[in-house]
Amino acid sequence: MIASDSSLEVQLALLNSVLKAARVGMIVLDSQERVVLWNQWMEQHAFCSSESVFGKSFVELYPELTNGRAHNAIKGALKDNFASLISQTLNKAPFPLFANADDRLVGTRIQQAVQVMPIDLPSHLPLQQHCLIQITDVSMAVAREKQLRDLAMELQGQIFADGLTGIPNRRRFDEHMEGEFRRAKRASTPLSLIMIDVDSFKDYNDNYGHQKGDECLILIAAALSRILGRPCDLVARYGGEEFMAVLPNTNADGALVFAESMRNEIASLAIEHAYSKVAPHVTISLGVITQIPSHNTAIPHLIGAADRALYQAKRNGRNCVVVHGDKPKTAASPAAA
Amino acid sequence: MFQLDELQHDALVELFNQGVGQAAAAMSQIVHEEVTMSVPLITFQSRAEVAQELGGPEARRICAVTQTYQGAFNTEAMLMFPEEKSLEIVRLMVGQSVTMEELSEMEQEAMSEIGNIILNSCMSTLANIAGKELHGSLPIYRIGTSDQILGSSDNQWSGMVLTLKIDFNIEKHEINGYVAFLLDTTALHDLQAYLQQYLSGLMP
Numbered sequence: 001m002i003a004s005d006s007s008l009e010v011q012l013a014l015l016n017s018v019l020k021a022a023r024v025g026m027i028v029l030d031s032q033e034r035v036v037l038w039n040q041w042m043e044q045h046a047f048c049s050s051e052s053v054f055g056k057s058f059v060e061l062y063p064e065l066t067n068g069r070a071h072n073a074i075k076g077a078l079k080d081n082f083a084s085l086i087s088q089t090l091n092k093a094p095f096p097l098f099a100n101a102d103d104r105l106v107g108t109r110i111q112q113a114v115q116v117m118p119i120d121l122p123s124h125l126p127l128q129q130h131c132l133i134q135i136t137d138v139s140m141a142v143a144r145e146k147q148l149r150d151l152a153m154e155l156q157g158q159i160f161a162d163g164l165t166g167i168p169n170r171r172r173f174d175e176h177m178e179g180e181f182r183r184a185k186r187a188s189t190p191l192s193l194i195m196i197d198v199d200s201f202k203d204y205n206d207n208y209g210h211q212k213g214d215e216c217l218i219l220i221a222a223a224l225s226r227i228l229g230r231p232c233d234l235v236a237r238y239g240g241e242e243f244m245a246v247l248p249n250t251n252a253d254g255a256l257v258f259a260e261s262m263r264n265e266i267a268s269l270a271i272e273h274a275y276s277k278v279a280p281h282v283t284i285s286l287g288v289i290t291q292i293p294s295h296n297t298a299i300p301h302l303i304g305a306a307d308r309a310l311y312q313a314k315r316n317g318r319n320c321v322v323v324h325g326d327k328p329k330t331a332a333s334p335a336a337a
Numbered sequence: 338m339f340q341l342d343e344l345q346h347d348a349l350v351e352l353f354n355q356g357v358g359q360a361a362a363a364m365s366q367i368v369h370e371e372v373t374m375s376v377p378l379i380t381f382q383s384r385a386e387v388a389q390e391l392g393g394p395e396a397r398r399i400c401a402v403t404q405t406y407q408g409a410f411n412t413e414a415m416l417m418f419p420e421e422k423s424l425e426i427v428r429l430m431v432g433q434s435v436t437m438e439e440l441s442e443m444e445q446e447a448m449s450e451i452g453n454i455i456l457n458s459c460m461s462t463l464a465n466i467a468g469k470e471l472h473g474s475l476p477i478y479r480i481g482t483s484d485q486i487l488g489s490s491d492n493q494w495s496g497m498v499l500t501l502k503i504d505f506n507i508e509k510h511e512i513n514g515y516v517a518f519l520l521d522t523t524a525l526h527d528l529q530a531y532l533q534q535y536l537s538g539l540m541p
Contacts, residue, residue: 069367080464081408082457082473089431089447090367113446115475138443145441 025097025135028119031078031128033058042135045097047104062095070094070133073116077131086114088138095135111139162237164214165221173236173244177299180232180248185293191248192255192290195306196224196262198241199283199318203275216271216282217241223265227258244306252290252323259286259321267319283319285310290323339381339497339525345532350379352462353501353516360458364451368430370508374455376516378502384487387498387517391417392483400440401479401486402452406460409469410527413519414460416452416503417486422512423448429507439480449476455503459516463528466535487517496521499528 002011019026019039025046028037034057038050058074059066069091073084086094088111095112098104112135119130160172168176177193184191198204198220205213217237224235224243238244245262247255263284271282287310289302309324316322341349357374364372382390391399400423403415418426420439427444430451440448453476464471479486487498501516520528 069363072363076457076461080457080461080473081470082461083404083453083475084457085446085450085453085476087443087446087450089427089443090450117475118472120472141442145443148441 027133077118081118084116111142113138167221168236190251192250193306194245195287195310196243200276201241278318285313286321288323356459356462360455373506388483388487405474408471409467410524414456418514445478449478467531
């Protein structure tokens with residue numbers, strides 16, 4: 001609205017100056033979709049003067065937008081009096097508008113939020129339906145959101161990765177385990193869990209130093225991850241020199257095969273360990289539990305069972321696999337080291 | 338309670354199916370993928386009934402895009418999804434894999450556009466049969482409980498809600514949403530009159 005106590009001439013001059021000052025693009029089309037208003041923001045960012053576009057139809061100006069979303073919105077405003085919103089997210093910069101001459105040269109468009117509104121005109125005027133196209137520069141908001149999204153991605157990666165080895169951490173394990181446990185329960189499928197511990201790791205650290213110890217853990221983490229190939233499988237660093245493998249839809253026989261491959265893989269790395277009580281190189285012990293989760297089992301039971309099997313493997317002389325529920329003596333034999 | 342007769346009811350379902358069909362075509366054009374939509378069911382209910390059905394026992398949060406229309410008949414129209422479904426739709430439409438727990442500013446705008454397309458298409462078919470002008474506002478994005486969205490605590494209002502169940506299919510995902518039109522007594526009778534006029538035009 002504009003104060004009407006000044007002359008029409010003054011009111012018109014004021015309105016024109018306002019249009020000039022506005023920091024949004026404004027185009028007004030008549031009922032034939034011809035340009036009757038083109039503000040200065042449009043001149044500046046479309047790189048064409050209002051004189052050069054007056055009287056031209058929308059399709060003449062933007063042939064590539066014919067019957068597209070923006071054009072249909074214009075038709076909707078002129079025919080049905082409906083307002084439309086054309087979001088940047090779903091319509092990547094429909095109008096060729098540029099922040100500056102350099103951007104225009106390389107073709108980097110302003111990110112746009114577009115609104116198409118029917119214009120109500122006083123009924124005593126001999127004018128047909130018009131519509132207003134308003135274009136807002138949302139480049140800043142888009143950039144800000146991209147930054148946030150990238151950051152969120154990076155953080156998500158960091159939250160769930162072990163800082164030293166880069167494989168999933170305990171937090172990721174807990175989350176994964178919860179999902180797989182629920183799935184196995186619902187589908188009544190076996191879920192296997194392997195707990196892995198590096199043999200005589202304290203002796204390794206004490207004699208070769210912590211830096212060597214860290215390197216050793218990195219090699220082991222990578223080797224364990226290599227064994228598991230299915231997308232639902234997961235190896236995580238559980239604590240110090242302890243690792244956990246989650247194997248959904250895997251029965252006890254399958255889990256034993258995986259565990260043995262892991263044991264062999266680590267042995268074949270042949271990382272020298274002169275102070276090991278088992279072999280001249282680094283070895284691991286593994287405890288395996290397989291279960292079809294039911295209503296009266298919980299994740300801690302499963303982890304506890306894997307832990308007990310691992311303890312049994314240690315007692316059986318290390319560098320071996322023990323499956324939970326097997327009699328203590330029937331543990332898999334230690335390989336020739 | 339307000340009721341349409343069987344023919345009027347069937348005509349309205351047919352008209353809304355035309356409307357969402359056009360909306361689906363517009364959305365397919367945007368995402369370059371097949372989007373289909375249909376309206377299997379329409380009902381007239383009180384605001385409290387709609388709020389209860391949408392919110393469920395746990396009073397879940399609803400994401401809504403609302404627009405007002407004035408002219409041939411006056412109504413507040415809204416597209417509504419449970420909040421998590423709105424995340425899913427925007428993710429599918431935009432093709433972004435990471436979505437935060439809430440829609441970002443730009444995603445809200447995308448959601449508003451989806452609502453804008455669907456609501457305008459539905460109203461366009463009604464404006465056509467009414468043969469009268471109908472002015473539509475820009476969409477507003479809102480989030481809240483179904484009671485807040487529908488304003489069902491306002492006891493003064495004596496109208497009805499015309500609800501459309503919408504089956505929305507994109508990339509093998511089916512998502513169900515609701516479109517609701519708040520209609521006061523005058524608007525209800527206007528709508529019924531236009532339907533009757535449309536039907537008598539079909540059967541001379």
